Amino acid sequence: MHLESLNLINFKNYTEGNLAFSSDINVFVGDNGAGKTNLLDAIYYLSFCRSFLNPIDKQSIRLNEKFFILNGTFVKLDKKINISCSVQEGQKKKVKRNKKEYDKISDHIGSFPSVVISPYDTNLIIEGSETRRKFIDSIIAQVDRVYLETLMRYNKVLQQRNALLKQFQEMRIFEQESIEVWDLQLAELGKIVYKKRQDFLVGFIPLFQKFFNFIAADKEVINIAYKSQLNEQDYEAGLKATSRKDSILGYTNFGIHKDDLEFLIHNQPIKKFGSQGQQKSFLIGLKLAQFEMVSELLDTKPMLLLDDIFDKLDIGRVKRLMELVAEHRFGQVFISDTDVDRIDKVFEGIDLEVNIFHVKEGKVENA
Template structure:
């Protein structure tokens, strides 16, 4: 599976682009602020129906314009498949496959898997649990449609329960029968999500540890701890125990929506005790493990997006990553960088077809 063509109109700082790609390596060269990362984001949009940079779709519309349109032509199993994403002010987002609009965007997730390694990955370490839950959910959702459907349903039930709790709080009342209706649904859905997250991490952690040892400067004892209220006991019993407290708070305080991943090095949180280099190795290993697991489960290699990594990583880590590229461990790869000479030096030892594009002045030109 690979992306053959990309076109975009009014997407972020790009008025119009029309590009054809190599099935192997594609490089976007240009100064900062010229829109290299935005091109990766357009590719990401075709896979996930959303930006990896901005959760608000309309903010991806070029300034002073009223819409954006992204089209991509994929080659998959010797078939050509066209995907389009359009966002217009005042209208809902439309995603089409071969000109037929999806009724539910969830139907699209996992069909064109993509993994991105970017400077924004540091958010996985420094930000709150919500970021890490989204990371694990995005991986599982690409190969398990049932999981995504269950997660969507859980969040809807959670929203309804929270609205009821807020009403109880404001009116200073409590109706046990009303809350139990939502409790039963939350427990049923939450148990499924917990089991699937737990099973995924059992498979994911050994692969992650393998890649950490590959990209790190030296061997370290690293692990990932899965923290969930459901490991503490029966979910239904917890909801019952905390129902009065939840009413006082006005929201649901127990459940899988509070799950977190704790990244550990030598038994201590990498956020506090890991060096900058160790944190970088940790993040790269997370993404490479994501790539391998999705590849195995979907029986196809995801598209790999490498955003500005040559500037952010030291030479040794870049060299190890490029060794994997040279061994054809990956399929189609997209790279952004500010330095054409540096990119040439990185790839000069790798005998793989590549296309280089110059990005600047609202133009993207093949060089």
């Protein structure tokens, strides 16, 4: 599978653009702020129907415009498939496959997978639990349609239960029977999500450890701990035990929406006890494990998007990452960088086609 071409209109800082890609390596070179990362984000949009930078779709519309359109032509199993994604102010987002609109956008997820490695990945370490839940959810959702649908249903039930709790709080009442209707659904769906997250991590953690040790060229004791209230308490019992707290605060305090991943080095949080280099290796290890697992489960290599990472990594980590590229471990690769000479050195001796684009002030030209 690879992306053959991309057309974009009114996307972020681009009025329009038409790009034809190599099935191997494609590099966007330009100054900071020129729009390189926006091109990677457009490709990511075609995979996930959302940005990896901003969850609000309308904020990806070019300033002073009312809409954006992305069109991509993929080649998969020797067939060309057109995917279009359009967002217009005041209207529902539309995603089409060969001009036919999806009934549910979730049906598209996993069809054209991608993995992005970006400076923004540091948020996985420094930000709150929601960021880490989204990370694991985005991986499982690409390979497990039941998981995605169950999680979406869970979030809707949670939203409705919270709305009822808020209403009770404002009215200074609490009706246990009304809440229990939502509790039954929340517990049923939450148990499925919890089990699938557990099962996923059993396979994911060894892959992550393998890639960390390769990138870091070291044998650190690293691990990921799945932190969940369900590790200690049954779902129904947990909801019952926190019902008074729920009524006071006006939202649900027990469930898989509180889950977290704890990133550990020598059994200590890497956020506090890991060096900058160890944290970088940890993040790359996470993303390469994501790539490997998605590739195995979908039997297709995702697109690999590398956003400005050569400027952030030391030469040793860059070299080991490029060893994996040279071994054809990845499929199609997209890279953004500020230095064309550095790109020439990075890919020197690698027997792959490298297609370079120069990006300047929202315009793209093939080198």
